[in-house]
Amino acid sequence: MTHTGLSPLAWLADVERDRRAAGLRRALRTRPPVGTELDLASNDYLGLSQHPAVLDGGIAALRTWGAGAGGSRLVTGNTELHEEFETALAAFVGSESALVFSSGYTANIGAVVALTGPGALLVSDAMTHASLVDACRLSRSRVVVTPHRDVAAVEAALAERTEERAVVVTESVFSTDGALAPLRKLREVCRRHGALLIVDEAHGLGVRGSGGQGLVQELGLAGDPDIVVTTTLSKALGSQGGAVLGPAAVRAHLIDTARTFIFDTGLTPAAVGAALAALQVLIAEPQRAHAVLTHATELAHICGSPEQPDSAVVSVILGDPEVAVGAAAACLDRGIRVGCFRPPTVPAGTSRLRLTARASLSDDEMASARRVLSEVLAAARA
Template sequence: MTRTGLSPLAWLADVEKRRRAEGLRRSLRVRPPVGTELDLASNDYLGLSQHPAVLDGGVQALRTWGAGAGGSRLVTGNTELHEEFESALAGFVGAESALVFSSGYTANLGAVTALTGPGALLVSDALTHASIVDACRLSRARVEVTPHLDVAAVERVLATRSEERAVVVTESVFSTDGVLAPLRELHEVCRRFGALLMVDEAHGLGVRGAGGQGLLHEVGLAGTPDVIMTTTLSKALGSQGGAVLGPAAVRAHLIDTARSFIFDTGLAPAAVGAASAALQVLIAQPELATAVLARAAELAQICGIDEVPTSAVVSVILGDPDVSVGAAAACLEGGVRVGCFRPPTVPAGTSRLRLTARASLSDEEMVLARQVLTDVLGAVRS
């Protein structure tokens, strides 16, 4: 059948119309260099993205090593700065080694695909991040998605597997609701059935554990030989990039096989320098991790949430996407920027405001947060 005159992209108009009707249309908003509103939406949990030492670390790396890495890390993109930071980060979280990627997304893609593949079993929590979902799809392993936080379901899958190798993957702190994964229980099941446990600490690093060393460190699993950690440098460390941490043998294997490492330009030196400086600030000020959790508890109380948050994330479920968008817009009009999560980021019927605490929030900023959030949520709930 010929389709002369029909645009191959004509279908996009119908898709956009449907998304608008469902309240799911997204748009980009330009952020000013100096925010005029209170930011309760970013993942800059410790407030380090604007810290003078962090900015200086990025600038010094830029002047020393240039604006870009110049190539993949296997060609020209590997510097002393990269390897020094890897050693420092591994030491901080209690891992044997670390490998830096260009983002947390590519770190998850590289780790999952390189450590599974055909003939392996991959067990993933139903609410893991999109980077893990995509990694599962690319892995060519048999993928089993288990209900959220359901350790018994993971055990049932592992108990009946026929594959020689198995990997269980989860987040330590789930990004949309801030809930903690049952890492000890998952590890016990993995060890019993000879499976590798892979934990994404994107929202745990800098927030959980003594001095922000992460949830794996907090529950006594740091450095365990059958546990792999992935993380991002773009949240608590206020920079950009990602890393995979674990046994030295895993690092060597990823350098040989992880396509998102081999074929990707190395992380820009400025980002490495900034992340390295941020890590040093966190080491020098371990109280930052406690401060962010204290501010999260205050935000939860303001929003009428009885349960004390276990992370920097405060999730206020409103249900309807249009209501959530409207509430976020009203907050912004009042001078407070909050996140608004709708499907497919969250399940249908659970659209929400996602607030993120920051260790650097002042008392004055918390007064503004209370005024605006109380008014907006009061109007929505009335």
């Protein structure tokens, strides 16, 4: 067969047409520096991305260390500020050590790939974040995907393994539905079968636990030698970057082997300075974590859910992707920005609005949310 004259990207037109027909076409939406809409879509759970102390922390780091890290952390990109933040974050969550990466995505890939590999079994919850899914694919381990929050399935996979090593990965707070992972039960299963548990606290840090120390800390598992925690600095801490927390031996191993650490430019100092300042604000104002859950409960009731959310995430399932997209657009037309999750982010038939609570929401903003969401959801469900 000859392909002369055929563009190697011609297939993209067919893919785009099919995605548009299925209501799955995505588009970037540019926002101004000061938004006029009420934001119920971002992951700025504690409202710290615009906090004066956090901005000052980023600016001070920028002026001291420059705009970029200048290289990987193994070359020139490791600063005193990076290590100061790692020490502070590890102490806050009750971990022996921490290692900062350029994003939560690279932290997850770095940790999972470096701690698994050929000859290992990797067990992953079906609803884990895309970064963990990609980490499983890159690990070269045998991967078993278990049903959402199904501890019995995890135990069955571990019991049947022939591999010498095994790792279980989960989010502490699942990003799409806001549900909590059964961490205590998973830890018990892992301990019975000699498996390592990796927990992504991206949506737990700053929201769950005493003063926002995370779900691992809340359940009394902080510092457990059989648990490695990953997190992001871009949600509750309002900055950018990621981190892996755990035993000092894990930190040392990642420095030697994690490709997303070794070959990636170090996290920009301004982001580190902002994250450190945000952490200091959270320590000084632990009530912010409680405020997030209080506002999440109110948002859930507004959306017709009688249940109290376990996290900042309020998931409103509408089913059809076009209905969900239309509802999100209707909210935006009325001055409220909400998230909209469709396949492949969520399973087919579960397209949804994803609302996120924020500690800094005012009474007037909650009243606006009540008025708009009640109208839009009534129309979407009609």
